[in-house]
Amino acid sequence: MTTSLANLAAGRCARVHSFSPGAECALNLMELGLVPGARLTVVRKAPLGGPLQVDVTGAHLALRRNVAATVIVEPLAP
Amino acid sequence: MTTATAERLLGLVGNPNVGKSTLFNALTGVRQRVANYPGVTVEAREGSVALDSGGAARLVDLPGAYSLRPSAADEAVVEEVLLGRRGPRPDAVLVVLDATNLRRNLFLCSEVADLGLPLVVALNMVDEARRAGIDVPTEELRERLGVPVVETVAIRGEGVEELRAALAQARPVPREGSLGEALEARLASAPGACRWERLRALEAEDPQLRAEEVARRYAWITELLHQRGEEDLARARARTERVDRVLLHPVGGPLVFLAVMGLVFQAIFTWAGPVMEGIEAAFGWLGGIASAHLPGLLGELGTSLVVDGVIGGVGAVVVFLPQILILFFLLGLLEDTGYMARAAFLVDRPLQSVGLSGRSFIPLLSSFACAVPGVMATRTIPHRFERLLAILVAPLMTCSARLPVYALLIAAFVPATPVLGAFNLQGLVLLGLYLAGIAGGLLVALVASRFQRRRGRLLPLVVELPPYRWPSWRGVLLKLRVRGGDFLKRAGTVIFAVSVALWFLMSFPRQPVESGLSEAEQAALQLRESYAGRLGHALEPALRPLGYDWKIGVGILASFAAREVFVGTMGVVYSVGEADEESADLRAALRNERDPRSGRRVFNTATVFSLLAFYVFALQCGATVAVVKREARSWRFALGQLFGFLLLAYLAALGTYQTLAALGYAA
Numbered sequence: 001m002t003t004s005l006a007n008l009a010a011g012r013c014a015r016v017h018s019f020s021p022g023a024e025c026a027l028n029l030m031e032l033g034l035v036p037g038a039r040l041t042v043v044r045k046a047p048l049g050g051p052l053q054v055d056v057t058g059a060h061l062a063l064r065r066n067v068a069a070t071v072i073v074e075p076l077a078p
Numbered sequence: 079m080t081t082a083t084a085e086r087l088l089g090l091v092g093n094p095n096v097g098k099s100t101l102f103n104a105l106t107g108v109r110q111r112v113a114n115y116p117g118v119t120v121e122a123r124e125g126s127v128a129l130d131s132g133g134a135a136r137l138v139d140l141p142g143a144y145s146l147r148p149s150a151a152d153e154a155v156v157e158e159v160l161l162g163r164r165g166p167r168p169d170a171v172l173v174v175l176d177a178t179n180l181r182r183n184l185f186l187c188s189e190v191a192d193l194g195l196p197l198v199v200a201l202n203m204v205d206e207a208r209r210a211g212i213d214v215p216t217e218e219l220r221e222r223l224g225v226p227v228v229e230t231v232a233i234r235g236e237g238v239e240e241l242r243a244a245l246a247q248a249r250p251v252p253r254e255g256s257l258g259e260a261l262e263a264r265l266a267s268a269p270g271a272c273r274w275e276r277l278r279a280l281e282a283e284d285p286q287l288r289a290e291e292v293a294r295r296y297a298w299i300t301e302l303l304h305q306r307g308e309e310d311l312a313r314a315r316a317r318t319e320r321v322d323r324v325l326l327h328p329v330g331g332p333l334v335f336l337a338v339m340g341l342v343f344q345a346i347f348t349w350a351g352p353v354m355e356g357i358e359a360a361f362g363w364l365g366g367i368a369s370a371h372l373p374g375l376l377g378e379l380g381t382s383l384v385v386d387g388v389i390g391g392v393g394a395v396v397v398f399l400p401q402i403l404i405l406f407f408l409l410g411l412l413e414d415t416g417y418m419a420r421a422a423f424l425v426d427r428p429l430q431s432v433g434l435s436g437r438s439f440i441p442l443l444s445s446f447a448c449a450v451p452g453v454m455a456t457r458t459i460p461h462r463f464e465r466l467l468a469i470l471v472a473p474l475m476t477c478s479a480r481l482p483v484y485a486l487l488i489a490a491f492v493p494a495t496p497v498l499g500a501f502n503l504q505g506l507v508l509l510g511l512y513l514a515g516i517a518g519g520l521l522v523a524l525v526a527s528r529f530q531r532r533r534g535r536l537l538p539l540v541v542e543l544p545p546y547r548w549p550s551w552r553g554v555l556l557k558l559r560v561r562g563g564d565f566l567k568r569a570g571t572v573i574f575a576v577s578v579a580l581w582f583l584m585s586f587p588r589q590p591v592e593s594g595l596s597e598a599e600q601a602a603l604q605l606r607e608s609y610a611g612r613l614g615h616a617l618e619p620a621l622r623p624l625g626y627d628w629k630i631g632v633g634i635l636a637s638f639a640a641r642e643v644f645v646g647t648m649g650v651v652y653s654v655g656e657a658d659e660e661s662a663d664l665r666a667a668l669r670n671e672r673d674p675r676s677g678r679r680v681f682n683t684a685t686v687f688s689l690l691a692f693y694v695f696a697l698q699c700g701a702t703v704a705v706v707k708r709e710a711r712s713w714r715f716a717l718g719q720l721f722g723f724l725l726l727a728y729l730a731a732l733g734t735y736q737t738l739a740a741l742g743y744a745a
Contacts, residue, residue, distance in 0.1 A: 030292040031145040032539060033182045038296070043319075047328040050427035051436075051540045058179045060315070062423045062540040064430070 005063075005071035006052070008042045014073035015039055023070035033057060034071060086135040087167075088127070088245065089160055091190060092174035093183055094142030095416075095544040097202045099123075100553050101174055101232040102139040105242060122155070123560070130243050138168070144182075146189040146274070153460060160193050161275070170196040170248035172241075177207035177214050177229075178545070184299045188253070194272035196248035197225045200241055204229040206545070210315075215303060222302055225249045233550045257294045261287065318416075318545040325420050335424050338417070339443070342408050346447050346478070350400040357400070358658075361393035382585055383578075391577025394640045395570040398448060399562070401478055405447040406561045407554065409440060409455075414549035422541045432520045433527020435461075436540050438468040442519070445475035449702045450569045451561070453709050467523055469710055470719060473697045474519035476512045482642040482659040483693050484511055490665035491686045507690075514694045518726070568708075569701040576639040576700040583610040584636070584650075601650050610635055624692065624728070625685035625735040625744065627673065637698040644693075682745060684738035691734040696727035 002017050016038045019026035033056040034040065043053040043060060051062040063071075092098040106125025123139040140156045148154035158164045160171065171190055175183040180201075191197060199219065207214050220227040226244035230237030253273060255262055264287075270276035281287050324330055365385045372381040412418045422436030429435055434442075437459045445452030452472040459465040488504050495503040589604045605611050614631035621631050629651040636647040645659050652667035671680040697703070697720050707716035738744065 027288050027292060028145075028539070030289065030296075031147070031185060033185070033296070035293050035296045044322075044326060046326070046423060046427060048427055051423055053326070053423065053543060055315075057181050058315075059182045060543040062419075062426070062436070062543055064426070064540055067539075 002072050002074050004069045005040075005042070005054070005073050006065045006068040008073065008075065010042050010044045013039065013041045013076040015076060017072045017074050020070045020072060025067060026070065029063075029067070029071065032061060033059060039076070040073070085126075085133070086129070086169045088135050088137045089168040089171045089195075090137055090139045090174065091156060091160070091171060091186065092142060093144055093176065093186060095542060096142070096174050096176040096183065097232045098142060098174045099139060099557075100550050101200060101202060101230065101238070101241075102137065103550075103553055103556055104232050104235050104238045106137055122159070127242060127245065129246060131246055135169075135245065137172070143186060145186060146193075160190065160195065168195065170198065170245070172198050172200060172245070172248075174200045174202050177201045177204045178210060178212060180215075180303060181296075181299055184302065185295055188256070188295045188298060189274065191223075191251035191253050192273040192277065194250055194274070196250050197223070198241070198244050198248045199223065199225055199227045200230045200232075200237070201227060202230050202232050205231045205234075205236075206547075218304070219302070223251050225251055233548075233553075256298045257291060258297075261290060261294065315545055321546050322420070322543075325417070326423065331420075331424055335421055338412075338421075342405070342443070343446065345404050345408060346401050347481075350404055353400040354397050357397050358393070361389055361396070365389045365393075379585070379588070383581060386585075387578040387581035388574075390581070390646075391574040391639070392570075394577060394643065395566065395573045398478065398569075399566070401447050402451060402565050403558060403562050405444060406451065406558050409444065410554040410557045411549050413440075414547070414554055416544045416546045419541045419543050423543060426540050432523040433464070433467055434471075434523055435459075435464060438464065441468045441472055442475055445472040445477060448477050448479070448565075448569070449473040449475070449699065450705045451565055453702065453705045454564070454568075456709060466710055466715065467526055469706055469715075470526055471519035471523045473699070473702050473706075473719070473723065474515050474522060474695065476515040476694070477641075477699075479641040479699070480511075480693055482645045483637075484508060484690065486645050486648070486659040486664070486668075487686050487690060489659070490668050491681060491683070511690060511694055514691075518695055518730075522726075568705055572701040572704045573640055577643075580610070580636055580639050580643075583613070584608045584632075598650075602652070605632065605650050623735065624731040625680075625682070625688045625739070627680055629671075630680075630685075630689065634692070634696075634698070637693075637696075638700055640701075641693065641698055678745060683743040684735050685744070687738055687743075688731040688735035692727045692731040694727070695723055695730050697723040 004020070005014070008014055016034050016036050018036055019029070038056060040057075041055040043055050045052050046062075049065055051064050052068050054061050054063055054068070090098060090102055102123065102125065105127045122141065125137050125139070126134045127137050128134050138159065140159060141153070143153060143156045146157045146160070148157060155164070160168060162168075171193070173187045173190055175187060187197075187199065201214060201216055201219070204214050204216075214229070216227055216229055226247045226249075228237050228241045228244050230241055232238070257265065257277075264280055265273065265276050268276035268280045270279050277291065281291070325334055368385050368389060369381060372384055376384065409418070412421070418440060422439050424436075425439050426436035429438055438456070440458070441452045441455040443452075444455050449472045452475065453469050456465045456468045456472070459468060488507055492504045492507050497503055497506055584605055586609060587607070589600075589607050591600060592603065595603065610632050611628070613635060614628035617631045617635075618626075618628045621627070626634075629648075632651060633644045633647045637644045645664075648668070649658075649661065649664050652664065652671065668681045669679070672678065673680050703716050703720050706719060707713055710716060735744070
């Protein structure tokens with residue numbers, strides 16, 4: 001079962017599955033380590049629809065929700 | 079003596095926040111300068127490293143990057159320099175990797191390796207990695223990459239000597255076969271001098287290949303690290319995470335943020351105060367000496383040029399230096415500890431609604447001291463449209479040059495009536511002026527960002543949140559020196575030139591000395607009949623609807639050197655001699671000034687607020703125009719901004735005056 005990264009609750013882990021078609025910054029995200037198969041954790045979400053803090057194998061990135069919405073992930077068991 | 083061309087040239091590359099600049103400082107010491115590349119505003123520092131073989135190499139600190147492939151025009155510098163498209167091609171590259179995050183860091187390294195240049199790898203922050211229980215694979219990397227791999231702790235200078243010694247042993251990394259059979263086969267027949275150029279040529283034809291390439295690079299890294307990069311690194315961040323739980327707390331985070339910003343403001347405006355007064359006194363003293371001794375040597379006119387033009391012009395720049403240095407120092411500290419990234423994270427959402435992002439925050443914050451460093455700080459914004467947007471609104475933030483003008487008008491015309499016990503009316507008006515500038519800036523950004531929507535491109539990354547680290551004092555101070563020098567050069571030359579030009583406009587044509595006039599009255603006569611005075615008279619019809627007479631017009635013109643010059647100019651126009659914003663004589667002169675035609679007070683409530691409104695929005699600063707032109711690389715943008723904001727200021731002042739006059743406040 002897959003969902004978008006933006007839908008993950010804070011504290012949840014997942015594996016990158018793919019990018020939604022036409023996602024314009026998919027390649028930039030891949031360069032930052034969000035390649036299919038990479039494990040990530042949503043550390044926290046800024047209030048009021050602000051960015052997500054995502055741990056991608058040790059690096060913490062702040063991604064906007066609309067960007068995170070283009071990343072399709074497979075949630076892992078908590 | 080080795081000539082510059084015979085020197086070896088080394089490039090220094092790495093991701094942002096890996097300690098690259100600290101390592102650069104450790105390797106080069108203070109022998110460094112800022113190099114600017116023509117056509118782009120990314121700057122690279124250059125320094126010289128002594129080599130073990132004797133002689134020295136030039137080391138170029140290239141901007142931090144996650145990938146060689148630029149996502150913005152200004153980012154292309156790293157790739158262009160390494161390909162030799164901007165000056166001579168480097169002979170070798172020093173790649174700095176963060177040992178706590180090898181997987182992501184090796185991505186850039188794999189791209190650099192495809193350039194075919196000899197590499198040396200520095201594994202920085204090994205201490206932090208080991209403390210976090212990470213098994214740093216130094217030996218394996220050395221073996222598999224076939225290049226010197228040196229462990230360093232740049233902030234303490236550990237490993238720097240070993241690294242210097244290793245610079246002579248740089249080797250190319252064998253990368254053949256690393257991108258998978260299909261891609262490698264096509265690569266073999268593509269045109270280009272190195273693997274990287276061939277890849278770029280291939281992908282120019284078939285952009286679909288990029289995803290495959292990126293995935294293959296990470297597969298190569300996984301193999302290189304034997305899965306090591308996949309281990310759970312949460313422990314490495316345990317300390318940082320504890321701090322973040324407070325600093326990024328949904329409620330506590332914004333509160334801490336406001337407190338930190340309050341502290342920065344407090345520091346800029348109160349700590350700098352005594353030093354600024356000292357500088358003003360020193361320049362006043364210098365002017366006094368010159369006035370006393372120069373007339374015999376240079377005559378009266380020459381003395382006036384030296385005292386009012388040169389000493390006044392230099393003083394106008396230097397007086398801001400304490401504030402600028404305090405600002406740069408605090409920003410440097412906040413950047414190096416990692417807090418600035420948190421601030422960007424917290425304010426991203428509010429700024430997003432007007433088309434900006436968390437990255438615009440530092441430039442806008444800096445602009446409260448001065449728009450010149452603010453505009454220069456927009457260089458860190460990767461997205462060109464957003465960068466222009468930040469440059470556009472930066473001059474609307476209330477810079478400290480406006481403060482003397484506000485202080486004079488508020489102290490003279492707003493009563494210090496207590497409001498709700500804790501506040502007084504003067505303070506509230508000042509706060510209102512700051513808020514008006516911020517609101518104006520957000521509104522302008524909101525309107526301007528509408529033009530971008532159709533091209534709307536997502537920002538891949540707001541910011542990386544690095545672990546909190548103790549700053550390197552040396553690094554912060556070096557950065558302070560470089561940035562402070564840059565400010566003096568950029569703002570200084572323009573402010574000085576405009577000051578001398580204004581001196582000319584206010585001193586010519588010369589008026590004969592009339593007997594029976596005091597010195598101050600003679601100065602007022604000279605100004606009235608000067609080019610500037612005539613220009614003020616000519617502008618009067620346009621300024622009447624705002625409630626201004628020609629004297630205020632002259633003060634506004636003089637503000638183009640720097641806004642605080644308004645105060646001194648008013649001192650001359652009203653024959654009170656030397657005056658600052660605390661001069662009781664000047665306040666009294668303004669209060670008593672009456673319109674010769676109507677007999678009404680010139681500085682009535684409506685005029686005062688109209689003038690305040692004008693100063694909130696007007697871009698009256700030659701130095702800002704010059705730095706905007708340089709950073710936006712467009713005269714059209716800089717002049718459009720200048721006249722656009724003058725129009726905005728005119729309309730705001732007009733609206734303020736007419737509304738207040740209609741309510742009966744113009745009496």
